[in-house]
Amino acid sequence: xxxxxxxxxxxxxxxxxLAYVILDGFDxxxxxxxxxxxxxxxxxxxxxxxxxxxDGNETWxxxxxxxxxxxxxxxxxVILPALYAPIIAMLAGLIFRGVAFEFRWxxxxxxxxxxxxxxxxxxxxxxAQGVALGxxxxxxEIEGRAYAGGWWDWLTxxxxxxxxxxxxxxxxxxxxxxxxxxxxFVRSTARRYAYWSAYGTLGLIGAVSLWTPFLNPTYLDxxxxxxxxxxxxxxxxxxxxxxxxxxxxxxxxxxALPFLSALAFFILCFxxxxxxxxxxxxxxxxxxWQAAAPDDSLxxxxxxxxxxxxxxxxxxxxxxxxxxxKVDPSEGYH
Amino acid sequence: MDGLMDSLFDPVMLARIQFxxxxxxxxxxxxxxxxxxxYLAVLEGLWLxxxxxxxxxxxxxxxxxxxxxxxxxxxxxxxxxxxxxTNWSVFSDKAxxxxxxxxxxxxxxxxxxxxxxxxxxxxxxxxxGPGLHFFATLMVAVGTLFSAxxxxxxxxxxxxxxxxxxxxxxxxxxxDWWAVVFNPxxxxxxxxxVLAAYLTTAFAVGAVGAWHLLHDRDNRxxxxxxxxxxxxxxxVAPLQIVxxxxxxxxxxxxxxxxxxxxxxxxxxxxxxxxxxxxxxDDEAEVTRYAVEIPKLGSYxxxxxxxxxxKGLKSWPKEDRPPAALVxxxxxxxxxxxxxxxxxxxxxxxxxxxxxxxxxxxxxxRASVLMGPAGFVAILAGWITTEVGRQPxxxxxxxxxxxxxxxxxxxxxxxxxxxxxxxxxxxxxxGIYYVLKVMAKGPSRESEDEMQVPTxxxxxxxxxxxxSKSHGHPGQG
Numbered sequence: 001x002x003x004x005x006x007x008x009x010x011x012x013x014x015x016x017x018l019a020y021v022i023l024d025g026f027d028x029x030x031x032x033x034x035x036x037x038x039x040x041x042x043x044x045x046x047x048x049x050x051x052x053x054x055d056g057n058e059t060w061x062x063x064x065x066x067x068x069x070x071x072x073x074x075x076x077x078v079i080l081p082a083l084y085a086p087i088i089a090m091l092a093g094l095i096f097r098g099v100a101f102e103f104r105w106x107x108x109x110x111x112x113x114x115x116x117x118x119x120x121x122x123x124x125x126x127x128a129q130g131v132a133l134g135x136x137x138x139x140x141e142i143e144g145r146a147y148a149g150g151w152w153d154w155l156t157x158x159x160x161x162x163x164x165x166x167x168x169x170x171x172x173x174x175x176x177x178x179x180x181x182x183x184x185f186v187r188s189t190a191r192r193y194a195y196w197s198a199y200g201t202l203g204l205i206g207a208v209s210l211w212t213p214f215l216n217p218t219y220l221d222x223x224x225x226x227x228x229x230x231x232x233x234x235x236x237x238x239x240x241x242x243x244x245x246x247x248x249x250x251x252x253x254x255x256a257l258p259f260l261s262a263l264a265f266f267i268l269c270f271x272x273x274x275x276x277x278x279x280x281x282x283x284x285x286x287x288x289w290q291a292a293a294p295d296d297s298l299x300x301x302x303x304x305x306x307x308x309x310x311x312x313x314x315x316x317x318x319x320x321x322x323x324x325x326k327v328d329p330s331e332g333y334h
Numbered sequence: 335m336d337g338l339m340d341s342l343f344d345p346v347m348l349a350r351i352q353f354x355x356x357x358x359x360x361x362x363x364x365x366x367x368x369x370x371x372x373y374l375a376v377l378e379g380l381w382l383x384x385x386x387x388x389x390x391x392x393x394x395x396x397x398x399x400x401x402x403x404x405x406x407x408x409x410x411x412x413x414x415x416x417x418x419x420t421n422w423s424v425f426s427d428k429a430x431x432x433x434x435x436x437x438x439x440x441x442x443x444x445x446x447x448x449x450x451x452x453x454x455x456x457x458x459x460x461x462x463g464p465g466l467h468f469f470a471t472l473m474v475a476v477g478t479l480f481s482a483x484x485x486x487x488x489x490x491x492x493x494x495x496x497x498x499x500x501x502x503x504x505x506x507x508x509x510d511w512w513a514v515v516f517n518p519x520x521x522x523x524x525x526x527x528v529l530a531a532y533l534t535t536a537f538a539v540g541a542v543g544a545w546h547l548l549h550d551r552d553n554r555x556x557x558x559x560x561x562x563x564x565x566x567x568x569x570v571a572p573l574q575i576v577x578x579x580x581x582x583x584x585x586x587x588x589x590x591x592x593x594x595x596x597x598x599x600x601x602x603x604x605x606x607x608x609x610x611x612x613x614x615d616d617e618a619e620v621t622r623y624a625v626e627i628p629k630l631g632s633y634x635x636x637x638x639x640x641x642x643x644k645g646l647k648s649w650p651k652e653d654r655p656p657a658a659l660v661x662x663x664x665x666x667x668x669x670x671x672x673x674x675x676x677x678x679x680x681x682x683x684x685x686x687x688x689x690x691x692x693x694x695x696x697x698x699r700a701s702v703l704m705g706p707a708g709f710v711a712i713l714a715g716w717i718t719t720e721v722g723r724q725p726x727x728x729x730x731x732x733x734x735x736x737x738x739x740x741x742x743x744x745x746x747x748x749x750x751x752x753x754x755x756x757x758x759x760x761x762x763x764g765i766y767y768v769l770k771v772m773a774k775g776p777s778r779e780s781e782d783e784m785q786v787p788t789x790x791x792x793x794x795x796x797x798x799x800x801s802k803s804h805g806h807p808g809q810g
Contacts, residue, residue, distance in 0.1 A: 052453030070438040073430025080419030098409035102402045106767035293431040301435040308442040315450045
């Protein structure tokens with residue numbers, strides 16, 4: 001039996017992107033919530049709840065990008081020019097928020113500036129990621145081995161909707177994370193935002209889901225004809241089940257359940273995109289196999305990944321374990 | 335002025351300027367963190383071994399600098415990992431199958447390791463035991479070195495490609511991974527770069543130590559860091575000269591046009607002189623106002639007084655690197671390298687005959703001045719090697735002009751301006767904060783406590799207060 005390396009790699013890249021979205025998602029969400037939870041002490045607490053792990057979270061983005069270059073170089077070299085503006089905006093946003101973690105403790109008079117950078121950078125990066133996702137779902141035009149569309153093709157009502165959806169979704173992840181990791185005022189305020197963003201996320205998931213099948217006949221077929229129609233029942237039902245647990249967790253004042261339910265939202269939406277996309281890497285032009293690098297490249301990196309990825313999950317998990325529990329307001333290395 | 339206006343509308347030139355600008359900023363951060371991470375591991379190891387709290391104070395101090403620099407390295411590095419796709423998409427498509435997996439290994443073996451243990455190293459002291467904490471510090475240090483390994487493998491492959499074939503859609507494909515990773519220039523480049531990172535850190539650490547010693551010659555933590563830095567300079571700077579020389583011989587073998595530009599030679603000659611200074615003029619194909627030492631150029635590069643050195647005229651004009659930039663950046667790097675050797679030896683003399691380092695005022699002042707030397711040398715060295723391989727991205731195989739994304743100039747100009755504004759403000763502020771932390775110096779809390787006898791602490795309120803008031807720098 002021949003091993004389908006391109007298929008395995010598509011799965012691994014999808015895993016890296018999902019890991020990025022749910023991990024950096026909650027710390028970006030904390031950044032977006034930054035100005036809405038008042039008080040210097042509250043903000044120190046919010047920052048310290050993600051400070052030890054944000055860097056590892058963001059590394060999944062580098063794996064997503066670097067991995068795409070390694071195993072799907074053609075997809076990488078058409079997607080990035082096609083999404084030029086949102087990607088540059090995302091990078092600028094990530095710069096501002098990334099340095100804020102250290103800078104705000106070193107600044108005295110200009111601390112507000114880095115607080116603003118943390119918020120603005122998180123918001124911009126999230127919006128850009130959402131818009132980029134929407135633009136990819138819409139499809140990218142290719143001629144030969146290069147992007148052939150216009151420079152503003154990424155900007156459409158649909159991509160703006162997905163941008164907003166991701167912002168609200170990350171707020172949900174961030175606020176449920178804070179419910180889990182903090183106590184007192186920050187927790188109670190975050191809980192309020194969790195309710196608000198949960199309704200928002202559900203509504204936006206609905207809107208995006210209803211719109212998507214009409215972007216592309218392939219998507220419509222996938223969801224509304226043939227054997228794959230089963231997903232049309234399964235995926236939304238699971239979303240509703242997660243919503244049930246999310247609201248119950250919030251109502252009962254549970255710590256972890258709301259966050260885990262919010263993660264389930266993201267995993268389900270991601271699966272939904274996967275169902276629409278397959279077997280395309282770049283819809284509607286490139287399949288997984290057309291975009292893949294030669295097998296020698298795929299197998300060389302796969303050998304190391306089989307060893308290294310479990311190790312990475314192990315020590316990343318250990319790092320989360322070290323910083324388990326509620327954040328102690330007196331902690332931090334500063 | 336026409337040249338400048340043309341560049342503003344030339345996508346290739348804009349993409350090159352953007353890459354040069356973003357990577358110049360980026361490269362100084364990892365260069366510093368590679369050295370600092372190893373230094374932190376040494377400090378924590380010394381603390382665990384000798385139980386002298388001064389090493390812990392130094393560790394806590396340099397940890398702060400490390401955290402800021404590392405943060406800037408991470409975010410500027412993310413830009414690099416996407417810039418290949420945004421601005422150099424044709425290159426990415428063609429070279430991705432070969433260099434992509436190497437970068438993939440950098441992420442898997444280095445970035446995750448650094449990031450995963452960084453949190454424990456920075457924030458976990460109260461949560462894990464000293465052994466595990468030391469382990470975390472070691473993993474961060476090892477991660478930075480793994481990162482250097484893979485990224486230099488990538489860069490070296492682009493300079494001296496090996497182990498590849500071509501497929502029918504024009505992509506470079508791997509044929510022999512061993513030959514790809516350990517390509518001809520890789521060992522030299524890796525050693526040269528890692529030593530450069532260590533020297534850069536040594537001179538930055540040395541400058542901070544020297545600065546505080548100049549203000550207080552009894553500052554023990556400052557003396558220790560200055561002394562350690564000077565040992566590094568005395569031992570590693572001469573080694574770097576040797577490594578650089580070997581790297582040069584390797585370049586002569588594989589990239590002779592780069593050597594010709596570095597040396598400012600347009601004519602092929604036997605018994606070529608060493609041009610110390612001059613103004614290479616690519617138009618006239620001559621190095622003006624050359625100050626030369628006869629035959630030394632041939633001797634250094636071929637180890638034969640009458641050896642033949644190829645001049646730039648051996649290649650068609652469109653295949654030559656621009657000579658003046660390469661020539662001058664090379665001289666700046668070498669000049670700083672020799673200055674480092676000098677400082678190292680000078681410190682040895684003071685240790686042996688000069689009555690100790692703390693009183694060597696002139697050496698201390700010189701060391702403060704040399705603080706940025708490593709960064710400047712690395713940038714100069716990088717310009718030498720990267721501009722020297724032009725007009726190719728993959729030496730001899732893929733031209734820079736054929737590597738760029740199918741973008742129009744306004745998009746590239748816009749992103750260039752954006753990066754320019756963001757980088758100068760954000761990283762400018764970061765460098766200011768690093769200097770601020772450096773100026774504050776390490777806490778001498780534990781040392782003061784040691785000077786006050788424990789039982790006196792209760793009955794000598796003055797001394798106790800004095801030691802408490804030092805506090806912890808950057809608290810909160």
